[in-house]
């Protein structure tokens with residue numbers, strides 16, 4: 079290809095939120111993609127370089143102009159999905175966390191030792207999440223190594239950006255014999271094997287991998303000290319992301335305090351598991367000291383508002399975390415939450431923040447009812463779902479900036495059956511953005527792009 083000749087130029091109006099403070103409306107901009115799938119230029123109308131680039135793209139058949147009512151937004155980033163729990167979505171939410179794990183979840187996850195089951199479920203999961211606009215997912219897999227590689231294959235085949243962890247859990251008192259690593263040693267060997275094999279997968283380009291491995295202790299109660307310590311060392315040795323569950327229910331927080339005399343964050347830090355590439359699912363009961371520690375280490379929280387309503391019985395202190403500068407994003411927590419859509423998770427996060435702010439007991443006077451912590455705005459909510467998630471993962475995704483990967487959705491106003499509609503003369507660009515964030519559904523998502531390639535079209 080001639081130097082500077084674009085792989086593709088898209089022209090249209092985009093919305094993005096590079097910071098939680100402001101919406102940027104990029105009206106009629108040209109988005110220039112290079113051959114690797116990165117955004118090389120973002121050019122406003124009238125930019126002197128634009129005519130030549132657009133013409134070159136047109137001549138090469140590489141120009142795409144968005145239609146009226148089509149809007150470009152960054153792809154959604156889901157920071158917490160349990161891939162093997164996909165068949166359980168929307169059911170079995172009648173028990174507290176510690177019962178739910180033993181009664182429903184561990185038996186289901188054990189079934190992935192069967193590769194045919196894994197293949198069928200994971201193919202369907204990845205295709206469905208992409209269609210819902212989720213271009214990047216941080217996945218918990220299961221204990222067995224092979225099914226996690228089958229999940230990676232599905233992500234590569236469908237073109238979804240993913241970070242995947244082999245779940246490590248060896249504690250004989252909290253994990254059933256039919257579903258656990260049989261020692262810290264075998265858990266560490268399995269994790270090491272998984273990381274090496276995922277990195278060697280032929281379709282996973284070495285210099286620009288679409289799928290990354292993650293060191294994944296399930297949570298402190300499921301793991302022995304020896305395993306936690308070994309996983310901290312392994313994450314450093316193999317230069318990996320880390321994910322785990324953190325401070326997610328009263329039972330879980332109490333368990334960790336009793337066993338280790340510390341909060342989850344303090345204990346994880348002692349084991350070397352709090353790094354700038356750590357994502358802590360939930361973190362609902364973190365203290366001010368924990369937030370300070372997370373900020374110091376660069377560890378992020380994945381707020382999962384639906385599972386908060388079932389397993390935490392409390393709302394993650396998002397405002398406090400944001401004010402402290404802790405990295406934050408959103409997760410569906412499939413299947414601890416009942417929706418697979420990150421748009422739904424974002425809307426639930428917004429509503430939960432309003433309920434927490436306002437309070438819920440109508441018998442109390444208004445000024446005594448809520449936390450008074452400022453609720454999320456629509457702009458902040460969208461930032462969490464996109465750029466916030468990208469920052470939490472330390473990946474160049476979630477906004478339309480030069481050098482970032484081109485992961486994007488084309489969202490269509492007025493699609494048949496969709497509630498996302500605009501009316502001539504009625505909606506400003508900012509209002510169209512608000513409507514998109516609060517009403518866009520599956521039928522409004524016309525195209526899904528990951529790493530500069532269209533992976534799905536309506």
Ligand code: GUN
Nearest residue numbers: 160296297323385411414
């Ligand atoms: N804590 C430990 N395992 C799990 C899980 O599978 N889901 C949720 N929501 N919390 C957990």
Ligand code: FE
Nearest residue numbers: 323359411414
């Ligand atoms: Fe979870």
